[in-house]
Structure formats: C-alpha cells, structure tokens
Amino acid sequence: MVGSVGNGCSVVLEEKRAELLPEELDHHQHEGVANGKLVANGVTNGGKKMVLGRNMHTMCFAVKEPESDDEFTGEREAFMASVLAKYRKTLVERTNHHLGYPYNMDFDYEALSQLQYFCINNLGDPFIESNYGVHSRQFEVGVLDWFARLWELEKHEYWGYITNCGTEGNLHGILVGRETFPEGILYASTESHYSVFKAARMYRMQCVKVDTLISGEIDCRDFQAKLLQNKDKPAILNVNIGTTVKGAVDDLDLLIQILEESGFKDRFYIHCDGALFGLMMPFVKRAPKVTFKKPIGSVSVSGHKFVGCPMPCGVQITRLSHINAFSSNVEYLASRDATIMGSRNGHAPLFLWYTLNTKGYRGFQKQVQKCLRNAHYLKDRLIAAGISAMLNQLSSTVVFERPKDDEFVRRWQLACEGNIAHVVVMPSVSIEKLDEFVDELVEKRSNWYHELMNPSPCIAADIGQDKCLCALHMK
Amino acid sequence: MVGSVGNGCSVVLEEKRAELLPEELDHHQHEGVANGKLVANGVTNGGKKMVLGRNMHTMCFAVKEPESDDEFTGEREAFMASVLAKYRKTLVERTNHHLGYPYNMDFDYEALSQLQYFCINNLGDPFIESNYGVHSRQFEVGVLDWFARLWELEKHEYWGYITNCGTEGNLHGILVGRETFPEGILYASTESHYSVFKAARMYRMQCVKVDTLISGEIDCRDFQAKLLQNKDKPAILNVNIGTTVKGAVDDLDLLIQILEESGFKDRFYIHCDGALFGLMMPFVKRAPKVTFKKPIGSVSVSGHKFVGCPMPCGVQITRLSHINAFSSNVEYLASRDATIMGSRNGHAPLFLWYTLNTKGYRGFQKQVQKCLRNAHYLKDRLIAAGISAMLNQLSSTVVFERPKDDEFVRRWQLACEGNIAHVVVMPSVSIEKLDEFVDELVEKRSNWYHELMNPSPCIAADIGQDKCLCALHMK
Numbered sequence: 001m002v003g004s005v006g007n008g009c010s011v012v013l014e015e016k017r018a019e020l021l022p023e024e025l026d027h028h029q030h031e032g033v034a035n036g037k038l039v040a041n042g043v044t045n046g047g048k049k050m051v052l053g054r055n056m057h058t059m060c061f062a063v064k065e066p067e068s069d070d071e072f073t074g075e076r077e078a079f080m081a082s083v084l085a086k087y088r089k090t091l092v093e094r095t096n097h098h099l100g101y102p103y104n105m106d107f108d109y110e111a112l113s114q115l116q117y118f119c120i121n122n123l124g125d126p127f128i129e130s131n132y133g134v135h136s137r138q139f140e141v142g143v144l145d146w147f148a149r150l151w152e153l154e155k156h157e158y159w160g161y162i163t164n165c166g167t168e169g170n171l172h173g174i175l176v177g178r179e180t181f182p183e184g185i186l187y188a189s190t191e192s193h194y195s196v197f198k199a200a201r202m203y204r205m206q207c208v209k210v211d212t213l214i215s216g217e218i219d220c221r222d223f224q225a226k227l228l229q230n231k232d233k234p235a236i237l238n239v240n241i242g243t244t245v246k247g248a249v250d251d252l253d254l255l256i257q258i259l260e261e262s263g264f265k266d267r268f269y270i271h272c273d274g275a276l277f278g279l280m281m282p283f284v285k286r287a288p289k290v291t292f293k294k295p296i297g298s299v300s301v302s303g304h305k306f307v308g309c310p311m312p313c314g315v316q317i318t319r320l321s322h323i324n325a326f327s328s329n330v331e332y333l334a335s336r337d338a339t340i341m342g343s344r345n346g347h348a349p350l351f352l353w354y355t356l357n358t359k360g361y362r363g364f365q366k367q368v369q370k371c372l373r374n375a376h377y378l379k380d381r382l383i384a385a386g387i388s389a390m391l392n393q394l395s396s397t398v399v400f401e402r403p404k405d406d407e408f409v410r411r412w413q414l415a416c417e418g419n420i421a422h423v424v425v426m427p428s429v430s431i432e433k434l435d436e437f438v439d440e441l442v443e444k445r446s447n448w449y450h451e452l453m454n455p456s457p458c459i460a461a462d463i464g465q466d467k468c469l470c471a472l473h474m475k
Numbered sequence: 476m477v478g479s480v481g482n483g484c485s486v487v488l489e490e491k492r493a494e495l496l497p498e499e500l501d502h503h504q505h506e507g508v509a510n511g512k513l514v515a516n517g518v519t520n521g522g523k524k525m526v527l528g529r530n531m532h533t534m535c536f537a538v539k540e541p542e543s544d545d546e547f548t549g550e551r552e553a554f555m556a557s558v559l560a561k562y563r564k565t566l567v568e569r570t571n572h573h574l575g576y577p578y579n580m581d582f583d584y585e586a587l588s589q590l591q592y593f594c595i596n597n598l599g600d601p602f603i604e605s606n607y608g609v610h611s612r613q614f615e616v617g618v619l620d621w622f623a624r625l626w627e628l629e630k631h632e633y634w635g636y637i638t639n640c641g642t643e644g645n646l647h648g649i650l651v652g653r654e655t656f657p658e659g660i661l662y663a664s665t666e667s668h669y670s671v672f673k674a675a676r677m678y679r680m681q682c683v684k685v686d687t688l689i690s691g692e693i694d695c696r697d698f699q700a701k702l703l704q705n706k707d708k709p710a711i712l713n714v715n716i717g718t719t720v721k722g723a724v725d726d727l728d729l730l731i732q733i734l735e736e737s738g739f740k741d742r743f744y745i746h747c748d749g750a751l752f753g754l755m756m757p758f759v760k761r762a763p764k765v766t767f768k769k770p771i772g773s774v775s776v777s778g779h780k781f782v783g784c785p786m787p788c789g790v791q792i793t794r795l796s797h798i799n800a801f802s803s804n805v806e807y808l809a810s811r812d813a814t815i816m817g818s819r820n821g822h823a824p825l826f827l828w829y830t831l832n833t834k835g836y837r838g839f840q841k842q843v844q845k846c847l848r849n850a851h852y853l854k855d856r857l858i859a860a861g862i863s864a865m866l867n868q869l870s871s872t873v874v875f876e877r878p879k880d881d882e883f884v885r886r887w888q889l890a891c892e893g894n895i896a897h898v899v900v901m902p903s904v905s906i907e908k909l910d911e912f913v914d915e916l917v918e919k920r921s922n923w924y925h926e927l928m929n930p931s932p933c934i935a936a937d938i939g940q941d942k943c944l945c946a947l948h949m950k
Binding site: 059060061062063064065066068076080081084087088091094095097098100101103104105107108109111112113114115116117118119120121131132133134136137138139141142143145146164165166167168171175193194195198202203204302304308309310311312337340341342343344345346347348353354356357358359360361362363409410413414415416 | 536562563570579582583586595596612621669783784785820821832833884
C-alpha cells in the first residue's frame with residue numbers, strides 16, 4: 001500500500017531517495033527494520049529493493065560528536081553547510097512536484113526573517129497576558145479577530161487561539177463539546193479526518209460512525225436513524241467543511257434541522273472541521289454559510305493550507321460562553337489555560353497576520369476563484385483523456401483513478417486511498433503544472449495499460465457509476 | 476495577581492506596553508473587557524490604570540483590508556514594515572531582560588534561514604515515510620537517535636517523535652501509560668506541571684495527587700501510603716525531572732523501589748517529565764541517572780529550553796514495544812499515526828539537529844556546568860543581600876522572595892507563584908546580567924521596604940525555615 005490520505009503513510013523507495021540526496025553525503029541509510037503488525041512484504045521494482053510499510057531508520061542524518069579541533073579546522077561547519085545546501089535542493093525539487101496535499105506552497109515571508117532570532121512563545125491563553133515578554137499575542141489576537149469576523153462572531157463573544165495544526169483544532173473542539181455535554185455521544189461520518197476518531201478514543205467518548213454518500217458527504221438519513229437510537233444522550237457532531245479525501249462539504253443546515261426535529265434542541269454541540277475549506281467557502285458564491293449565527297460551537301481551519309505557512313498551524317474559534325464554563329473548572333485548567341498545548345509557536349501568528357494583511361478578503365476571493373477554475377480544468381482534462389474523475393461542487397479537490405505506478409505517485413506526491421488518488425488545486429498550482437502532470441500521466445498510463453482497449457479501472461464504488469469511465473460503466 | 480509559573484498569566488500594564496510599542500503605530504488598544512470568574516479588580520499604579528486578570532483585546536494589531544491602490548502606492552508594505560521593525564525592537568529589549576523562563580535565548584540559526592521558504596511538514600510517524608515529500612524526517616530521526624542514546628535505549632527498541640512542546644510530551648507519555656494500563660490510576664506530585672492534570676481530565680483517568688517536600692520533590696512516604704490504598708489498580712506515575720517552580724528532581728530510584736515493594740511489579744508505568752532537566756541531568760556529576768535501563772516507559776524534554784529554538788518544541792522517547800501494542804488498535808490510530816498531532820513542524824527537527832551537531836555532548840556539558848556555577852553565584856549574591864533564596868542540588872533554578880513591585884517582575888519577566896519568584900539560569904544568562912539584576916533588585920527593594928529594619932518577608936513555608944531570612948527565622 002502506498003499511502004492513505006489521512007497521514008500519507010507510504011512505502012519508502014530507498015534508491016529514489018539516494019538519488020535526491022547523493023551518497024557522498026554522510027547520511028546513513030539503514031536497512032528498513034520492519035516492526036509491528038502493519039509491516040508488509042518486500043517488493044522488487046526494476047531490480048531495486050523496496051521495503052513496504054513501517055520502517056525504522058530508513059534514512060537519517062546522524063548527529064555526530066564534534067571533533068575537538070572542529071572549531072579550528074572549520075570542517076564541521078563545512079560539512080553541515082553541504083548537507084543543508086543539498087537538502088535545500090531536494091526541497092526545491094519536492095516543492096515543485098507537489099500536487100497531493102492541500103498546502104499552499106506559494107508564500108514569501110522574507111520580511112519576517114528578521115524575527116527568526118527570537119524565541120517567541122505565546123504561552124497559554126491569547127487573551128491572558130503572560131510575564132514572558134517575547135510573545136506575539138498582539139498579532140495573534142489580530143488574526144483571531146479577522147477569523148471571528150469571517151464566521152460572524154462578535155469580539156466579546158468569541159474565544160480562540162492559533163493552534164499547531166488542524167488536529168489540535170479538532171481535539172479542542174471535541175473536548176469543548178465533551179465538557180459541555182459530558183455524557184454526549186460523538187457522531188462523525190466515516191470520511192471524517194482520523195483525528196476525530198483519535199479524539200474519541202483519547203477522551204473515552206462513545207463514538208457513532210455515520211455513513212457517507214458517494215460524494216463523501218455525511219448521509220443525513222443514516223445520521224437521523226442513529227440519532228434516534230440514542231435519544232437519551234446529547235449529541236456532539238463533527239461536521240466536515242471539506243472532507244480530507246473527496247473535499248465533500250456536509251450539509252450543515254440539514255444536520256441542524258435533523259438535530260432539532262429529533263428532540264435534541266439545546267442538547268447538541270457542533271464542531272466544524274474546516275481544515276481546508278473553512279477559509280475557501282466564505283469566498284465561494286452560493287456556498288452555504290459556516291457562521292456562528294447558526295447553533296454551532298466551534299470552527300477550526302488550518303493555517304498552512306489555504307493561507308500557506310512554513311510550518312503547520314491552525315486557527316480555532318469557539319464561543320466565549322463555552323470557554324467560560326470550561327474554565328470554571330479550575331482544577332482542570334490549573335492555570336487558566338484553555339488551550340490544548342501550553343507553550344505555543346509565536347511565529348505562526350506572524351506568518352498568518354502578514355498574509356491576511358497583504359491579501360485581505362479580496363485577495364483570498366481571487367485565489368479561491370482561481371483554484372476552483374483550475375480544478376475544473378484538471379477534471380475536464382482527465383475525463384477528456386479517458387480517466388475517471390470527480391470534483392465536488394464547492395471543492396478544488398479532484399479525485400481520480402489511482403495511478404498504477406507508485407513511483408509516479410511519489411513523484412507528484414499524490415495522496416491515495418484505496419483505488420483513488422487526489423490532487424488538491426491550491427494557489428501554488430498553476431495551469432502549466434497541471435498540464436505537465438496530465439501529460440505525464442497520460443504518457444505513463446499508456447505504458448501501464450498498453451495491452452488493454454479500455455484501460456480504466458472501475459472506481460464506481462468510490463466516485464459513482466455515472467462518473468466511472470471503466471469498460472462496464474461506459475457502456 | 477501577577478502571574479503563576481504554570482503559564483505565566485499576568486496583569487497587563489497597558490501604559491507600559493504603549494511605551495514599548497509607540498502610539499503612532501496603528502495598534503489598537505482596547506479597554507480590557509473583563510470576563511469569566513477570574514477577573515480581578517482594577518488597580519491604580521502611579522496614576523496609570525491597570526486591569527488585572529483576564530482581558531480581552533488588551534492590545535492587538537488589527538488586520539486591515541488592503542486599499543485597492545495599495546499595490547501602487549506601496550503604503551501597505553511600508554506600514555507593515557514599520558510595524559515589524561518596531562516589533563523587532565521590542566523583542567530585542569524583552570529578550571535582553573529575560574530571566575524567569577527556562578528558555579535558552581542564545582542561538583544563531585542563520586545557516587537555516589534558507590529553509591524558511593518551504594512548507595516542511597513531518598506528517599504522522601517519523602518512521603513511516605509519507606508521500607508528502609517536503610519533510611525533514613531524515614534530520615528528525617537523527618535527533619531522536621541522539622536522545623535515545625543519551626537515555627540508553629537501543630535504536631531498534633525505541634520509538635519517539637519531535638513534539639510541539641513539553642505539554643505534548645506529557646500528553647503522549649500519559650496516554651501511552653493509560654493505553655498500557657487502561658484501569659491505571661495516575662499519580663503525580665502537586666508540583667507537577669499543570670499539563671499532567673490536564674491530561675488526567677482529558678483522558679478521564681482517576682488521578683491521585685501526592686504531597687511534596689519543601690524542596691519541591693515528591694514525598695515518597697505519601698506516595699507509598701496512597702499507593703497502598705489502591706493496590707487493586709495499576710499505577711501510572713509522573714516523575715518530575717525538574718519541577719517547574721523549584722527545579723526539584725523526584726527520586727526515581729526510590730520511587731521504583733516503592734512500586735516494586737508495594738506489589739506493583741509489572742503493574743506500573745513511569746513517565747519522566749524532563750522538560751528542562753532531562754537534557755541537563757546527564758551532564759551533572761553525581762546526578763542520579765534517567766535511563767531506560769530502569770523500568771521507565773517514556774521521557775520527554777523540551778527543545779526550546781536548554782537547546783534553544785525560535786519556537787516551542789520537544790522530544791519524546793518511549794519503548795517501541797509500547798507503541799506496537801498501542802498501534803495494534805487500528806481503529807484508534809486509523810492511519811498508523813501514534814503521535815498526538817498529525818501534521819508536525821518540520822523546521823523544529825532542523826533547529827535541534829543543527830545545535831546538537833554543533834555543540835555535541837561536550838558542548839552541552841560545558842554549558843550545564845556554567846549554568847550551575849552561575850546559579851550558585853546568583854543564590855549567594857541574593858543571600859548576601861539579605862534576600863531569602865533557595866537552590867536545589869542538580870538545579871539551576873534559583874527561588875527567592877517575590878519582588879514587591881509588579882513592574883519589576885514584568886521588567887525581568889520573572890515567573891511567580893504565591894510568595895516566591897524564580898530565575899532559571901540558562902546558557903544565555905551571564906554573570907553580568909545577574910549582577911545587573913541583583914543590583915537593581917537591591918536598589919528597588921530598599922525603596923519598597925525603606926521603613927523596616929529587616930525587610931525580608933517570611934517565605935519559610937515555601938523554602939524552609941533554615942533558608943528563610945525573615946526577622947523571625949533569622950533569630
């Protein structure tokens with residue numbers, strides 16, 4: 001198995017990596033030491049040995065004790081500079097051939113490089129000043145205000161913070177839900193991000209998985225049926241504003257209606273996982289609105305996705321009333337800290353602040369429109385080439401048949417699940433890059449399937465019969 | 476209340492901030508909007524209004540929508556550059572006057588600035604390669620190997636990852652403990668970091684708080700007594716390798732002996748919270764050893780503390796056997812991801828790798844010795860000036876009477892708890908800085924207490940009668 005969209009686990013093609021980071025570098029390539037039950041069998045590919053599954057120390061730059069004369073000879077410094085220069089080259093190449101993950105690689109934070117010399121830490125709550133002076137709360141709060149305005153929650157009514165990633169947002173939102181309804185059952189569609197189920201396990205919550213439609217959206221009928229089986233317990237619902245694999249948006253309005261009609265009025269908490277689309281949806285015409293004017297409890301979005309950031313980060317916004325209730329349990333918080341992490345990266349708010357100020361709502365709107373246009377372009381080109389593909393409304397995630405060659409998948413860093421792969425069209429993905437990708441896919445594909453008349457594998461179970469271009473469904 | 480060591484919550488002296496970030500900047504100073512039960516009363520200080528406790532929007536750089544002609548006029552860019560330049564000035568000043576938090580501010584990562592242009596994300600498990608190519612796993616694994624060697628666990632026997640901070644390490648270690656012993660009771664001394672109690676609440680674990688000695692160490696007698704009250708359930712124990720406030724080190728060997736003698740053999744899990752001292756202890760002569768040759772389950776240490784790093788990070792090392800058992804629950808992990816966060820900062824491993832390679836074991840040893848020497852120097856100078864002070868063996872955290880003036884506390888960014896404050900002597904703290912601090916403290920103090928013969932407040936309850944220099948205990 002090459003990978004899953006969830007965390008992108010994959011095989012390691014050792015020879016390939018060696019090519020990118022030449023042997024003369026002092027990197028240590030250990031033979032993969034397989035462990036755990038997930039280890040798969042070794043496979044040969046063109047004479048090169050591949051080790052599938054879980055590998056220990058497949059590749060690593062060992063830390064070596066400096067020689068006592070290193071300072072004098074300068075050899076250590078030269079060695080490290082050469083490792084870093086070559087690593088940088090790899091990063092350039094890998095960044096240029098990237099299509100599968102929803103990260104906007106197109107950013108320029110040169111203006112902020114002067115701040116890399118400081119240990120910036122926004123300890124604890126953004127709204128409680130700390131004695132630690134080297135922080136960036138004043139920028140963090142500016143960013144939070146911007147997002148609260150986007151999702152229509154007044155300054156005095158919201159609480160939030162800048163997280164380390166989308167997972168932290170989900171962990172926080174679901175925890176606030178559980179603290180609001182300690183006996184509540186967590187409902188989430190099977191296509192929710194894996195961190196939602198991780199949270200259920202961590203928090204020892206009863207969790208009910210809800211089916212999805214072929215689009216990846218939650219199946220509202222199944223949700224209602226499962227709700228009615230558990231009428232005695234409050235509901236905590238994870239709503240996907242863009243699923244990880246298919247970019248499907250759950251029907252928030254219908255879900256709220258079902259909850260209210262099923263006798264859950266004032267007995268439910270909704271967390272919206274808007275990792276990617278949380279920031280795109282507001283700029284899509286005719287898209288249903290994610291807003292705190294509806295009875296939702298929290299929204300999380302990633303900062304390194306649509307905005308673009310050198311490291312993962314995210315924004316979490318919830319209602320202040322929830323946090324006040326949450327914080328009243330002093331023993332829990334011990335130090336009035338309602339975040340999941342105590343120490344927090346103070347550089348992330350600066351990156352976000354810089355981009356929001358530069359682009360503004362108008363800038364994001366333009367970029368969202370461009371991404372949606374380019375995603376349609378990609379889908380159309382794939383279909384024209386006879387490759388089954390799907391693109392949800394409101395989404396820039398193009399789902400298509402999984403390329404047969406793992407080497408191709410790795411080259412373009414595609415995220416795969418079962419029989420499908422996807423490309424997430426981000427602002428850093430141009431028409432030219434998409435053309436290069438499709439041209440290469442079409443060319444390679446003719447080799448993979450050269451003996452077949454209609455080479456398309458059936459992926460009707462993943463994208464629906466109407467969109468599947470396999471021999472059976474083309475009839 | 477000025478602050479607690481836990482997360483350093485504090486009052487906001489609005490006028491002071493205005494001084495550091497001049498009014499002509501377009502920062503928005505809102506009147507503190509108090510909320511929640513922790514809000515304290517307003518206090519006047521030299522005619523300036525201070526708002527204590529929890530404040531909303533005390534100070535923030537609002538994000539403003541760009542004007543349509545901004546690109547043409549360049550005004551937006553100029554405005555942002557001026558905000559950042561002034562912010563940088565504040566950071567320089569705040570970094571220079573910093574003593575209270577255990578962060579090594581002395582680092583130079585200029586060589587790594589070329590990597591700031593990349594979105595580096597070590598998705599999921601460090602030992603499972605991802606299709607996402609822009610990662611730094613090869614550096615991360617090198618760093619992990621170094622720490623595993625430090626704590627004496629073989630390459631094929633450990634698992635670990637680079638976390639976002641010490642809190643994530645504690646959350647992970649305690650979760651591994653709970654998964655190993657689902658019915659286990661969590662034991663932690665009252666002076667443990669607040670994230671330990673946060674974990675207990677998050678994970679719905681029964682938690683027993685154990686008393687401490689005056690030094691801050693766990694009271695082993697009380698631990699044994701509480702253990703014996705719960706003989707039917709396994710024990711999960713948090714051991715502090717340096718408490719947050721007093722830098723006290725729990726007696727690992729004695730704790731293990733108590734567990735084994737009390738009938739808990741093979742029914743306990745020990746997590747060592749080594750946020751700061753985890754990296755100092757190995758270099759302190761005659762210090763008891765933290766090592767996986769003893770029956771411990773996990774160790775965590777912060778990366779931004781003794782090592783020094785622009786943003787918070789940490790290292791988590793545990794036994795591979797625990798993670799294999801942990802990972803066998805596929806539903807939980809969904810994607811073979813045994814980390815707490817899914818997306819992970821790929822820059823942090825580069826910072827750590829760079830410093831470890833530059834300094835090596837020898838370099839750390841030198842720095843640790845210097846810190847301990849300087850800490851003794853500070854303690855001696857305080858006592859010579861008649862100020863009650865305490866310094867635990869093995870520690871560079873000097874505890875002393877809380878300065879009476881909050882302004883002074885903020886100026887030096889001291890972390891305070893109750894009647895005591897502390898200075899953590901890090902590699903970036905020189906003798907000259909300590910002299911400047913003590914001289915200023917002695918001078919100010921003579922104003923605070925000018926009417927008294929012996930001005931020392933009694934802090935015997937915090938540091939012991941033998942170390943208290945108040946009028947009563949000096950007799």
